[in-house]
Amino acid sequence: MSFFLRWLFAFLLLAATYNPTDWNYVRGAQAYWGQTPSVVTLVGLLLLAGYVIYLRATFRSIGPGGVIFVLALFGALLWVASDFGLISISDPGLATWVAILAGSLVLGIGMSWSIIRRAISGQVDTDDVEE
Template sequence: MGFLLRWLFAFALVAATYNPTSYNFTRWAIANGQEQLSITVLAGLVLLVGYIIYLRATLRSIGAFGMILILALVGALLWVAFDFGLLDLQNRALTVWIGIFALSLVLGIGLSWSIVRRKLSGQADVDDVEE
């Protein structure tokens, strides 16, 4: 349940920033940013804090190579789905949602990886030791 919750928050973070609907920060900021500058800055900073938390944890747990590896695995999975006719990439909105899913999956795995590694190996990271 822990991984699912972390992934859902990552998905919400990426989707809130941009998605193919009109309900996202990027489109809202472009349309209303000048009239509501203080709210735009506040919302942008909240999103930035979320990204810093997720990216810092992801880079510390799996590193840049791990992020690239997970994206490559998701890309290969999508390639297989496309080759077997299970996925049609002509739909731009679907392609954007797939990208959001892939990025959120990387962030969710990155935030959860230290916990998974500790449960599998029984070893705690140096940063995880409680006093």
């Protein structure tokens, strides 16, 4: 359940920032910057805080190579699904949702990697602690 929640929050973070609908930060910021720049700035900073938390944890746990590997794995899965006619990503809206899903899976795996690794190997990861 903990991986699902981490992935869900990552998905919501990415979808809140941008998605093919009108309900996202980018379009809201464009529409309301002239009226309420303080609110647009506050929401942008809150989203940035979420990205800092997720990206820092992801790069510390799986690193850039792990990020590339998870994206490549997801890309290969999409390729197979496309070859078998299960999906068609020629629609830009669907392609955007697929990209959001891929990004959220990377962030969710990055946030959960220590838990996943401990469950598989029995080894515990610890962060460096400065004294």
